[in-house]
Amino acid sequence: MKHIYCLLLAALLTACASGPVQDPLPAYVATSPTRTLAEVQHGFKQGKDQFTKLFISNHVPSGTLYVALTIEPNGSVSDCHAVASDFSPSVTDAVMGLVRTLQFGSRQVPSYSMPDYPIIYKLP
Numbered sequence: 001m002k003h004i005y006c007l008l009l010a011a012l013l014t015a016c017a018s019g020p021v022q023d024p025l026p027a028y029v030a031t032s033p034t035r036t037l038a039e040v041q042h043g044f045k046q047g048k049d050q051f052t053k054l055f056i057s058n059h060v061p062s063g064t065l066y067v068a069l070t071i072e073p074n075g076s077v078s079d080c081h082a083v084a085s086d087f088s089p090s091v092t093d094a095v096m097g098l099v100r101t102l103q104f105g106s107r108q109v110p111s112y113s114m115p116d117y118p119i120i121y122k123l124p
Contacts, residue, residue: 035071035104035112043071043104044119050098055121058091065095065119071112075104083116095119 044051063086070079080099085092099119 032109034109035107039104040071040112040114040117043075043102044117047098047102051095051119051121052124054091054094054098058088058094060087060091060121062122063087064121065092066116067096067099067119068115069099069113069117071104071114073107073109073111075106077102077104078111079113 065085065087066083068079068081068083069077072078077100080096082092082096087095
């Protein structure tokens, strides 16, 4: 019995040491000939904590920012700009800076442009 507890503890420590578990993308994403909305949402979800910290530190009560962005095959954001924003110009610029740092994962697909992705913030 002691051996089983040791194995369970070792498995738990290994899982904790490997860092936080990230949500996997749906299986169909790998077979899509282009980026999918699920991929874009996943990329933004990975940056959610950074966006939330930015909004809280700037005392933003709520609002929406529509972003036009282009994602390259290597997963980087090559172009992005605000289409419409409820936020102040300084907060909008800061959000755009975060969007430029997002990584959407490398895939053998063409560049993907999204004309109006909404970033919606509401007080937690």
